[in-house]
Amino acid sequence: MRIVFMGTPDFAVSVLQGLIDNYKDSIVGVVSQPDKRVGRHQVLTNTPVKELALKNNIKVIQPEKIRNDFQCVIDLNPDIIITCAYGQIIPSEILDYPKLGCINVHASLLPKLRGGAPIHKAIIDGYKETGVTIMYMDKSMDTGDMISKVEVPILDSDNLESLHDKLSEAGTKLLLDTLPSIFDGTNERIVQNSEEATYAYNIKREEEHIDFSKTNREVFNLIRGLSPVPGANAILFGKEMKIYNSKLIDKKYNNKPGEIVDINKEGLIVCCGELSIVITEVKPFGKKRMDAISYINGIGKNNLIGKVFE
Numbered sequence: 337m338r339i340v341f342m343g344t345p346d347f348a349v350s351v352l353q354g355l356i357d358n359y360k361d362s363i364v365g366v367v368s369q370p371d372k373r374v375g376r377h378q379v380l381t382n383t384p385v386k387e388l389a390l391k392n393n394i395k396v397i398q399p400e401k402i403r404n405d406f407q408c409v410i411d412l413n414p415d416i417i418i419t420c421a422y423g424q425i426i427p428s429e430i431l432d433y434p435k436l437g438c439i440n441v442h443a444s445l446l447p448k449l450r451g452g453a454p455i456h457k458a459i460i461d462g463y464k465e466t467g468v469t470i471m472y473m474d475k476s477m478d479t480g481d482m483i484s485k486v487e488v489p490i491l492d493s494d495n496l497e498s499l500h501d502k503l504s505e506a507g508t509k510l511l512l513d514t515l516p517s518i519f520d521g522t523n524e525r526i527v528q529n530s531e532e533a534t535y536a537y538n539i540k541r542e543e544e545h546i547d548f549s550k551t552n553r554e555v556f557n558l559i560r561g562l563s564p565v566p567g568a569n570a571i572l573f574g575k576e577m578k579i580y581n582s583k584l585i586d587k588k589y590n591n592k593p594g595e596i597v598d599i600n601k602e603g604l605i606v607c608c609g610e611l612s613i614v615i616t617e618v619k620p621f622g623k624k625r626m627d628a629i630s631y632i633n634g635i636g637k638n639n640l641i642g643k644v645f646e
Contacts, residue, residue: 337519340414340434342367343385347455347504348420351441352385354508355418356392359515365395365412367402369423403427416518419473420507423452431473436518438473441507445469445485447533450478455500457536458490459561462553465489466499468507470514472525482526484514495560495581539566546570546579548594548645551610556584567619570594570645577645580625581617588612594645599637603628606645 339362341352355363366389374381382390389396399405402424409430416436419426431438444454446469458466467487472480486506490499517523546555546568559582562568567578589597591607598605603616619625632640
């Protein structure tokens, strides 16, 4: 069996590691996005998937545009291609080549949350559970026939980071449990019901801004759905502040949405369109990430009460 793996970010690392642990001799190549310059000094940095592949002496190819530079993948002569958060649309020349097809590890319970930001949106949109789907790839975005699924509950204590890790682990196990049936041709093939589809397109910059006129639950979900990256934001004292953590408060104030109405031992109590939240972790403009109490101590309680997040 000749396996090619296509993936790029941290989410895909666990999946590749699972394949290495169980099928290393069958992995003939890894395809990842081109390396990027990161950090203040713009250091050219390997993708997380490439880093793992190189440590295991696996060939890595990084086409700039896979839709044009697909021959290098076909030249690996794969029997199956496994993708996970690769990051580019894969052309039909690749999709149609492997005899066992191209399968994808997608971080949602399809047809819910098709698209590139299913983990963010699962939290932001208030889902109580999400999961991972192993599916056949086709020419459209996340519309292929499903093979297997696993459910993962979303807790109020979850944020983007914790749910990301849970889904990566669950997806790795699901893939390894599913592959034997794909190899011997006994797997299920379930057509998606597109009428039940929802979408999770990549987060836009304007969607990162907190609208405190929404319910406290909606504000709470946005904050944790964007934490730690890219971080939800609001404007205070005319400057952008990142907000990374908050808690729900079942108390209604008659103040305007976004107004800091009080301070408790955990942070800033802020009025929402319905009920309120306490902001517990922030990053003021030009400063490091910190707990809200440290911020309050630096600014002063009297300078904050009555101020409004815009």
